[in-house]
Amino acid sequence: MVNQLFWNQGLATEVTSAWIRYSFQLLGLKNLMAFTHPKNLASIRVLEKTGFRFSHQERLMDMDSMVFNIANPSAFEE
Numbered sequence: 001m002v003n004q005l006f007w008n009q010g011l012a013t014e015v016t017s018a019w020i021r022y023s024f025q026l027l028g029l030k031n032l033m034a035f036t037h038p039k040n041l042a043s044i045r046v047l048e049k050t051g052f053r054f055s056h057q058e059r060l061m062d063m064d065s066m067v068f069n070i071a072n073p074s075a076f077e078e
Contacts, residue, residue: 012042016050019052020070030075035060 002012023029034052036043044066048054052068059065 002018013025013049016046020050024072024074026046028065029070030072032070033070034070036068038064038066 004057020032024033032052033055034047036047038044047068050070052070055067055069057064057066
């Protein structure tokens with residue numbers, strides 16, 4: 001949980017963008033998955049802004065979760 005003093009400053013978007021770059025460029029991962037609660041609109045917005053796309057909804061650890069995916073575009077280059 002992030003302290004409310006730091007909400008609505010774009011920090012989550014910056015961290016998520018950096019995580020995506022690190023995962024794709026340095027680790028060479030082909031895909032990433034992210035999970036959030038359907039009522040967590042701020043997290044859904046961050047995921048969508050950073051390129052994640054909704055995949056499906058499922059129940060994880062007795063909680064409803066939305067599953068998002070993003071693919072590394074360079075993983076599919078020839």
